[in-house]
Amino acid sequence: MTNVLAINQLTYKHNLKTILKDVDLTLETGKIIGLLGENGAGKTTLMRLITGSAKGSGTIAVCGDSVAAHHKSHVSFTEQLRGFKPNTRIDRVANFYRTVYPDFDGQRFEELITFLQIDTSLKLGALSKGMKEKVVIALTLARQAQLYLLDEPFSGIDSMSRKRIISSIIKWKPEDATMVISDHYVSEIAPILDEVVIVKDQGIYAHKPSDAIREEFGIGIEAYYESLYEGGVKHD
Numbered sequence: 001m002t003n004v005l006a007i008n009q010l011t012y013k014h015n016l017k018t019i020l021k022d023v024d025l026t027l028e029t030g031k032i033i034g035l036l037g038e039n040g041a042g043k044t045t046l047m048r049l050i051t052g053s054a055k056g057s058g059t060i061a062v063c064g065d066s067v068a069a070h071h072k073s074h075v076s077f078t079e080q081l082r083g084f085k086p087n088t089r090i091d092r093v094a095n096f097y098r099t100v101y102p103d104f105d106g107q108r109f110e111e112l113i114t115f116l117q118i119d120t121s122l123k124l125g126a127l128s129k130g131m132k133e134k135v136v137i138a139l140t141l142a143r144q145a146q147l148y149l150l151d152e153p154f155s156g157i158d159s160m161s162r163k164r165i166i167s168s169i170i171k172w173k174p175e176d177a178t179m180v181i182s183d184h185y186v187s188e189i190a191p192i193l194d195e196v197v198i199v200k201d202q203g204i205y206a207h208k209p210s211d212a213i214r215e216e217f218g219i220g221i222e223a224y225y226e227s228l229y230e231g232g233v234k235h236d
């Protein structure tokens with residue numbers, strides 16, 4: 001199996017408004033992919049559809065399995081901990097993950113949380129926005145999944161920590177797993193991206209390997225991304 005994700009003719013409407021229309025997208029195993037697009041383009045919606053949390057028309061197969069109810073077992077998604085009370089300790093949250101996800105690796109979580117310099121005896125209510133995001137990253141990457149969906153994982157994290165996490169993300173990704181990262185700090189994640197997927201005009205506006213962008217257009221990912229909004233370069 002070389003494809004971890006195969007989406008065919010996916011359409012999603014919310015309150016009669018079409019958010020995504022006729023989306024086709026195939027992702028291979030073992031890649032790091034940047035999911036880029038403006039606010040409201042539909043990146044989070046696409047991730048929720050992949051995990052089975054939202055339902056559209058069309059088909060989504062994860063690891064060849066198109067039963068939406070099975071997707072959460074293959075996909076590790078940055079969930080926002082809203083279901084936990086503020087007085088819940090981080091180690092209790094990890095215990096919950098261990099119970100719910102058989103692929104949750106407790107030792108890996110300990111390593112990640114140490115790397116991220118978080119004290120697991122802290123309660124969720126005592127965490128800053130960035131600290132909470134670090135916990136979410138640790139919980140998400142502690143699973144041994146085939147597909148990781150990281151939805152703006154670094155937005156509240158200070159720039160020093162962000163650079164440190166981004167540069168070591170390859171270390172935490174199982175070799176044959178694929179990781180999709182949505183982020184507005186394009187220049188910071190660009191160096192680790194194998195491919196770029198751009199969501200625009202209710203669909204996948206472009207899907208290209210990073211090398212192809214550099215070779216074809218002679219520019220970096222950030223310049224390419226910005227040029228799509230300025231109508232400067234051709235794309236497919």
Ligand SMILES: Nc1ncnc2c1ncn2[C@@H]1O[C@H](COP(=O)(O)OP(=O)(O)OP(=O)(O)O)[C@@H](O)[C@H]1O
Pocket residue numbers: 014019037038039040041042043044045046
């Ligand atoms: N449950 C919902 N309730 C209300 N609006 C929704 C819902 N789900 C999706 N939308 C709408 O879908 C569109 C896409 O939103 P989405 O959060 O997927 O965008 P995004 O690309 O992730 O944006 P951002 O970069 O700001 O996070 C928006 O217009 C949003 O208002």
